[in-house]
Amino acid sequence: MPSTVYFADLRASLKRPFNQKLDELMERVGLESRIRPGAQTAIKIHFGERGNTAFIRPVLARRFAEAVKRAGGKPFFTDCNTLYVGSRAEAVGHLHTAVENGFAYSVIGAPLIIADGLRGASEAAVRVDLPQCELAYIGAEIASAEALISLAHFKGHEVAGFGGTIKNLGMGCASRRGKLFQHSNISPTIRAERCIACGQCVRRCPGLAIRLVKRGPDMPPAPAGSEKPELCAVKDAEKCIGCGDCILTCPQSAIEIAWDAQIPQFMRRMAAYTKGVLAGKERTSVFFNFITNVSPTCDCYPFQDAPIVQDIGVVASDDPVAIDQASVDLVNRALGLSHSCLKNSHHSGGDKFRDIHPKIDWELQLESCEEIGLGLREYELVTI
Incomplete structure (x- = not known):
C-alpha cells in the first residue's frame, strides 16, 4: 500500500x-x-x-x-x-x-x-x-x-x-x-603549505593523533608569518578518531576534509x-x-x-x-x-x-x- x-x-x-x-x-x-x-x-x-x-x-x-x-x-x-x-x-x-x-x-x-x-x-x-x-x-x-x-x-x-x-x-x-x-573514507588531511605550526590542533586533538615535526626536504616551505617555520603539523591516520575537531580549530584552514567518498x-x-x-x-x-x-x-x-x-x-x-x-x-x-x-x-x-x-x-x-x-x-x- x-x-x-x-x-x-x-x-x-x-x-x-x-x-x-x-x-x-x-x-x-x-x-x-x-x-x-x-x-x-x-x-x-x-x-x-x-x-x-x-x-x-x-x-x-x-x-x-x-x-x-x-x-x-x-x-x-x-x-x-x-x-x-x-x-x-x-x-x-x-x-x-x-x-x-x-x-x-x-x-x-x-x-x-x-x-x-x-x-x-x-x-x-x-x-x-x-x-x-x-x-x-x-x-x-x-x-x-x-x-x-x-x-x-x-x-x-x-x-x-x-x-x-x-x-x-x-x-x-x-x-x-x-x-x-x-x-569521507579517510580522516582529514593537513596542507603543509598552509601550516604555521601554531600547535592548536595538537592541543585540541582528543585522539593524540597530531604532532609537530621538523619539515623535511620533500615538504613545502612554511607560509609567511609562521610561528615556527621549521616545524609542521602531521597526523597519524591510525590514531585519528574522525571527530573533525581539528578542522574547526585550525586558524589557517590548513586541515581539510577529504571529499573522496x-x-x-x-x-x-x-x-x-x-x-x-x-x-x-x-x-x-x-x-x-x-x-x-x-x-x-x-x-x-x-x-x-x-x-x-x-x-x-x-x-x-x-x-x-x-x-x-x-x-x-x-x-x-x-x-x-x-x-x-x-x-x-x-x-x-x-x-x-x-x-x-x-x-x-x-x-x-x-x-x-x-x-x-x-x-x-x-x-x-x-x-x-
Missing part, C-alpha cells in the same frame, strides 16, 4: 490564510497525536548560514512549536554544528547566526538547543547494524528527545542531488564525527544515519518539506542562487522516503525558471536535479532508504 503525502499549495485568502493550511497539514498527518504530555520534542530545522536567506521563515516555524504546546509537549528548535568552518561550526556562533536569521525566542516561541554541544562532540552512539554502518553518531539532544518533527527546506544539493527530509535527518542530525564518516557510499551512509535518528521514534516522528525558494544548492552557503522553479507549497507525511519522492516529483513537474541555472530541463517533467548536478544520481538516497525499510517511494498525494 502506498504511503500518504499531504500537499498544500501557497494559495491563501482572508478567509483561509496560509497559516491555517499549515495547521490543517499538521492535523492530517496527526502531529499532535504523536506527542504525549510532557514529551521533549525536537523540531529539527536548518537555521541558515549567515548571508543565506532561502531557509524556512521563522514565523512559519513558530506554528509547529505552538502545535507541540497544544499537545502538551515541550518543543525546542535544534540543529547540529557543521563539519566545515563557517558561522555554524560551533554552538556559540551557531546560536548567534540563528538569532540573526530571525530564530529568536520572541519569534519562534521555543528555545534553541544545538544538539551536539559546544564543538560538535556531544553525541549518542545509536546502533543501526547495517553493512555500511554499525553505529550512527547522532547529536545527543536529538537522540534524547522523545518526539521529532523535521522541517526541511527542499532544494538542490551538490553531493546528494537534492536535500529534503532524508538529508535534514541523516546528515543534519549527525555529530561532527558522524558527518565526517558520511562524507563515492556517491553511492555517501548515500548509503546517510540512509543509515537517518535510520539511527529515527530509532525509537518511529511512531513519534513526522516530516514536512517546504518546497519554496528551491535553490540549486544547500542553505549552508553564505548566499543562495536564484530558485530553479517557482514556489510550490508544503508537503507532510509520516514516511521520510515518500515525502522526498513526492517533493522531487512536484519540482520536476513544474516549469523551470528561465533566469535560473537550469540548462536543459525547463519543461514540465524535466529532471531539474540532474540538470543542475549531472554527476549525482539523486535516486540513490531514496533507493538506499527504501532498502533498509525506512519507507516507500510509492505514494498517494492528497491535496488539502
Whole structure:
C-alpha cells in the first residue's frame, strides 16, 4: 500500500490564510497525536548560514512549536554544528547566526538547543547494524528527545542531488564525527603549505593523533608569518578518531576534509544515519518539506542562487522516503525558471536535479532508504 503525502499549495485568502493550511497539514498527518504530555520534542530545522536567506521563515516555524504546546509537549528548535568552518561550526556562533536569521525566542516561541554541544562532540552512539554502518553518531539532544518533527527546506544539493527530509535527518542530525564518516573514507588531511605550526590542533586533538615535526626536504616551505617555520603539523591516520575537531580549530584552514567518498557510499551512509535518528521514534516522528525558494544548492552557503522553479507549497507525511519522492516529483513537474541555472530541463517533467548536478544520481538516497525499510517511494498525494 502506498504511503500518504499531504500537499498544500501557497494559495491563501482572508478567509483561509496560509497559516491555517499549515495547521490543517499538521492535523492530517496527526502531529499532535504523536506527542504525549510532557514529551521533549525536537523540531529539527536548518537555521541558515549567515548571508543565506532561502531557509524556512521563522514565523512559519513558530506554528509547529505552538502545535507541540497544544499537545502538551515541550518543543525546542535544534540543529547540529557543521563539519566545515563557517558561522555554524560551533554552538556559540551557531546560536548567534540563528538569532540573526530571525530564530529568536520572541519569534519562534521555543528555545534553541544545538544538539551536539559546544564543538560538535556531544553525541549518542545509536546502533543501526547495517553493512555500511554499525553505529550512527547522532547529536545527543536529538537522540534524547522523545518526539521529532523535521522541517526541511527542499532544494538542490551538490553531493546528494537534492536535500529534503532524508538529508535534514541523516546528515543534519549527525555529530561532527558522524558527518565526517558520511562524507569521507579517510580522516582529514593537513596542507603543509598552509601550516604555521601554531600547535592548536595538537592541543585540541582528543585522539593524540597530531604532532609537530621538523619539515623535511620533500615538504613545502612554511607560509609567511609562521610561528615556527621549521616545524609542521602531521597526523597519524591510525590514531585519528574522525571527530573533525581539528578542522574547526585550525586558524589557517590548513586541515581539510577529504571529499573522496563515492556517491553511492555517501548515500548509503546517510540512509543509515537517518535510520539511527529515527530509532525509537518511529511512531513519534513526522516530516514536512517546504518546497519554496528551491535553490540549486544547500542553505549552508553564505548566499543562495536564484530558485530553479517557482514556489510550490508544503508537503507532510509520516514516511521520510515518500515525502522526498513526492517533493522531487512536484519540482520536476513544474516549469523551470528561465533566469535560473537550469540548462536543459525547463519543461514540465524535466529532471531539474540532474540538470543542475549531472554527476549525482539523486535516486540513490531514496533507493538506499527504501532498502533498509525506512519507507516507500510509492505514494498517494492528497491535496488539502
